Amino acid sequence: MTPVLLQLFWLFTLLSMLAFGGGAGVMPDIQRAAVEQYHWMTAGEFLDMFAISRAAPGPGSLIVILIGQKAAGFPGAAVSFVAMFLPSCLVVHFVARFWHNAARSVWKDVVERALAPVAIGLTFASGLALMRATEHGFMPHALTVGSTAAFAFTRISPLILLAVGALAMLAVAAL
Amino acid sequence: MGNRETDRPSLASLFTGFVRIGMMSFGGGLAAWTRREVVQTRGWMSEQQFLSGYALSQLVPGATNVNLAVFVGTQMRGVPGALACFLGLTALPVVIVLTAGTIYLHSHTGVWFSIALSGMGAVALGMNLGLGVRLSLNNIRRVGPALITAGIALSIGVFGYRLPYVLAVAMPSSLLLAWWTRKA
DSSP, X not given: OOHHHHHHHHHHHHHHXXXXXXXXXXXXXXXXXXXXISOSSOHHHHHXXXXXXXXXXXXXGGHHHHHHHHHHHHHHHHHHHHHHHHHXXXXXXXXXXXXXXXXXXXXXXXXHHHHHHHHHHHHHHHHHHHHHHHOXXXXXXXXXXXXHHHHHHOOOOHHHHHHHHHHHHHHHHHO | OOOOGGGSOOHHHHHHHHHHHHHHOTTSOHHHHHHIIIIIISOOSOHHHHHHHHHHHHHSSSOHHHXXXXXXXXXXXXXXXXXXXXXXXXXXXXXXXXXXXXXXXXOSOOHHHHHHHHHHHHHHHHHHHHHHXXXXXXXXXXXXXXXXXXXXXXXXXXXXXXXXXXXXXHHHHHHHHHHHTOOO
């Protein structure tokens, strides 16, 4: 592998293993490495990639393939993809197998009941942290709060609300 | 648990289920889409099973939603199931992201595009927060677990504490609490 491919591989393997609680937590580290340390792109380009990977369907962590592509073309994208997902997928696969094979017992019930409030707390935590990091001004906050209520208490299709969100921001910008 | 062989979804339906999840999730909100598909629409898992898997996917390092796909696939059909869910979730989005990236980075007409994207991102955040509200209403019935949920949400989401430290306190507390209140 060329030095750039090795750098990509090592960077994303390491960061995926440090990404406790999801990929969003290591975004600042990815930005620092891609922009300041390795100079693969400008800060503006990184923000564009962040927006694309978040808005496009699929996991937001796919930003790594855009960074890989910018740094080293298609091989860079492929190496980044494998480095980001293979190690963590292997870990979760073995955790899931262990979990599946563990017999129904008092301790499994205890762990299951202990995990529920943690999972829900982390859901709120990552949502709130992303809100603080990415949303500025009245409209984005209003959209997030409104759609939180809509998703919690109605059966409205998310696709309709996503369209409303896009149109609302465009309308505000046009006025 | 206790699924008979015939109850397990086929590899093809695992794959198509996660293709749907991947393709619907504009702007994020993947956990909410996954619960919708896995628990509500297809009934592959109970809410309790989903919640454990969701928690473990968050606790294992790496992208939570990709981890969740691998968790569901492994539970349903072992290694082939994990591969089916992983590829279902990522294959088309990879093509879309690379295509969008190539177009966007070579044109400079992206202002309106990025404004629309920010609106979709705001709604998708609401989708995950709404999932949190729903899961709370369905699963949290006592003061203790409610305090743990609120503690994690506020310490990380509002006060900006680092997640490993918060978990180092919250996870043992939650385990102790669940142990004290265990059913015989």
